[in-house]
Amino acid sequence: MWMKPVNTLLLRRRLIKPLVFALCCLPWLTLVLGGFGLAGFSLGANPVEMLLHTCGKWALNFLVITLCVTPLAHFSGWRALFAYRRMLGLFAFAYACAHLAVYLLLDQTLLWSAIAEDILKRPYITLGFSAWLLLLPLALTSTQGMMRRLGQRWSLLHRLIYPASILVAWHFYWQVKQDVREPLLYIAALTLLLGWRLAKRRSRRTAATKKAATPG
Amino acid sequence: MLIRKKPDIASSEITDSRLYFGRRRFMRSAAGLILGSALPSRLLASRPAAFNKISPSPYSTAETPNSYQDITTYNNYYEFGTRKEDPVANAQEFDPWPWSVTISGEAEKTGKVNLEDILARHPLEERIYRLRCVEAWSMVIPWVGFPLGDLLKEFQPTSKAKFVEFVTLNDPSRMPGQRVPVLRWPYREGLRIDEAMHPLAILAVGLYGEVLPNQSGAPLRLVVPWKYGFKSIKAITEIRFRETAPVNSWNQSQPGEYGFYANVNPKVDHPRWSQARERRIGAGLFAPKQDTLMFNGYAEQVASLYSGMDLARNF
Numbered sequence: 241m242w243m244k245p246v247n248t249l250l251l252r253r254r255l256i257k258p259l260v261f262a263l264c265c266l267p268w269l270t271l272v273l274g275g276f277g278l279a280g281f282s283l284g285a286n287p288v289e290m291l292l293h294t295c296g297k298w299a300l301n302f303l304v305i306t307l308c309v310t311p312l313a314h315f316s317g318w319r320a321l322f323a324y325r326r327m328l329g330l331f332a333f334a335y336a337c338a339h340l341a342v343y344l345l346l347d348q349t350l351l352w353s354a355i356a357e358d359i360l361k362r363p364y365i366t367l368g369f370s371a372w373l374l375l376l377p378l379a380l381t382s383t384q385g386m387m388r389r390l391g392q393r394w395s396l397l398h399r400l401i402y403p404a405s406i407l408v409a410w411h412f413y414w415q416v417k418q419d420v421r422e423p424l425l426y427i428a429a430l431t432l433l434l435g436w437r438l439a440k441r442r443s444r445r446t447a448a449t450k451k452a453a454t455p456g
Numbered sequence: 457m458l459i460r461k462k463p464d465i466a467s468s469e470i471t472d473s474r475l476y477f478g479r480r481r482f483m484r485s486a487a488g489l490i491l492g493s494a495l496p497s498r499l500l501a502s503r504p505a506a507f508n509k510i511s512p513s514p515y516s517t518a519e520t521p522n523s524y525q526d527i528t529t530y531n532n533y534y535e536f537g538t539r540k541e542d543p544v545a546n547a548q549e550f551d552p553w554p555w556s557v558t559i560s561g562e563a564e565k566t567g568k569v570n571l572e573d574i575l576a577r578h579p580l581e582e583r584i585y586r587l588r589c590v591e592a593w594s595m596v597i598p599w600v601g602f603p604l605g606d607l608l609k610e611f612q613p614t615s616k617a618k619f620v621e622f623v624t625l626n627d628p629s630r631m632p633g634q635r636v637p638v639l640r641w642p643y644r645e646g647l648r649i650d651e652a653m654h655p656l657a658i659l660a661v662g663l664y665g666e667v668l669p670n671q672s673g674a675p676l677r678l679v680v681p682w683k684y685g686f687k688s689i690k691a692i693t694e695i696r697f698r699e700t701a702p703v704n705s706w707n708q709s710q711p712g713e714y715g716f717y718a719n720v721n722p723k724v725d726h727p728r729w730s731q732a733r734e735r736r737i738g739a740g741l742f743a744p745k746q747d748t749l750m751f752n753g754y755a756e757q758v759a760s761l762y763s764g765m766d767l768a769r770n771f
């Protein structure tokens with residue numbers, strides 16, 4: 241019986257984590273296959289746009305998935321889920337970096353004047369760029385060492401994922417020409433995920449003040 | 457695959473157009489063998505006789521046209537869905553024939569005309585035009601059609617006809633995109649009468665020497681190469697001569713972003729993105745965007761239509 245916890249840990253580290261990692265790489269794989277026209281995948285008539293949109297979309301998807309971890313663990317009681325949260329968050333950042341790289345290298349071909357104009361003059365680009373800047377410190381402080389060094393401030397800092405995801409959803413909403421159904425779906429999901437956290441916090445706070453108010 | 461390959465020379469450089477179109481036909485039928493049902497036999501069966509003689513046009517660009525594949529799998533046609541890959545997926549069931557156009561408004565002759573009768577009177581030309589989308593991408597497309605003005609003159613517009621309005625078919629049962637209110641259906645567009653009479657403005661019925669595929673606006677669409685693509689309305693069922701400016705759908709939906717004129721203009725940005733450069737479809741993954749030209753490169757022919765106008769205000 242005493243062997244069991246060791247086994248689950250090993251199982252998690254050796255099998256489940258690599259499996260989740262591989263799953264998270266699938267969107268990339270489809271792009272690579274598409275780039276070489278393999279296995280029926282294709283980047284279509286506008287490959288730059290396909291790369292840009294796919295990476296952007298998956299960066300947002302992974303933000304939403306990361307934000308799902310806490311409520312899922314809360315409602316299912318399955319605390320093992322927290323072991324995957326950092327990896328999911330880092331995938332969000334990795335796809336966001338790929339998205340940015342495609343924009344800089346392939347879309348703008350490093351024309352810095354055009355890039356600067358875009359970031360300053362186009363609100364949706366300003367939003368996307370701000371979101372990326374908010375995600376950057378989260379990725380940089382994602383190591384065990386940083387977590388230990390920052391202590392309490394670490395969880396405070398990592399709440400930046402909330403404003404970052406709002407900015408990204410807005411960035412998506414603003415660049416759509418007319419059919420806003422898809423970005424609205426993401427906005428609805430984020431409202432639910434962030435609203436749940438707010439509600440939980442408020443109920444915890446009222447519970448705390450009640451406790452403080454009742455004597456004895 | 458054969459059909460994906462770009463023709464290595466602009467078709468306008470080939471003097472014998474029959475030879476060229478013969479080759480395209482061969483390529484299409486070869487593709488038909490490979491793709492099987494992907495090319496509906498209906499398409500070939502309904503090929504009007506007018507397509508047997510298509511003459512080249514001096515208005516064609518010498519630039520290399522985009523592949524048939526790119527032109528027919530990546531475009532905007534909200535009547536069949538809002539994503540670029542939607543029209544090709546959702547328009548295959550649409551059967552445009554028989555087709556008629558209703559003419560009304562400020563003209564001596566009005567009423568319903570069959571498209572077959574129109575085609576019998578208007579010899580077809582190939583017009584290889586640049587197309588610049590308002591979303592900052594572009595293509596080169598070998599349309600088959602005839603000058604819009606030639607058709608309009610038949611109806612003898614009166615002196616009150618200052619504008620021409622075009623309306624797309626309104627039939628949500630055949631156009632699934634119309635079941636979603638992303639725009640106010642039916643789609644409408646308009647031109648000033650002098651724009652409509654300009655020899656560059658055509659009504660297209662074909663592409664690459666063949667009948668226009670459904671996703672490209674079959675059976676009858678407008679092509680105004682010096683304006684953003686959304687002006688070139690598809691599946692036209694009504695043409696109305698008007699004294700006052702008609703409402704066009706994109707302007708109606710977002711007046712601050714899309715104007716009535718919608719002339720291609722690198723100096724007037726869309727409020728949310730730059731119009732200075734464009735991505736040429738088919739140029740490859742590493743090709744930089746290219747500079748957008750005033751009036752999409754047709755300034756020499758059309759700039760005089762707008763002399764004295766403030767093009768930043770009349771965008």
Ligand code: HEM
Pocket residue numbers: 289292293294295296297298299300303332336339340343365368369370371372408411412415
């Ligand atoms: C770093 C600065 C960023 C820049 C310069 C940028 C730029 C862009 C551009 C140019 C587009 C395409 C617009 C169009 O096609 O009209 C886009 C779309 C998008 N971006 Fe970003 N972006 C940035 C950051 C981000 C971040 C951090 C995320 C997510 C975490 C993100 C998610 C998206 C999404 C979801 C879309 C829509 C994709 C679609 O339409 O399918 N972006 N972005």
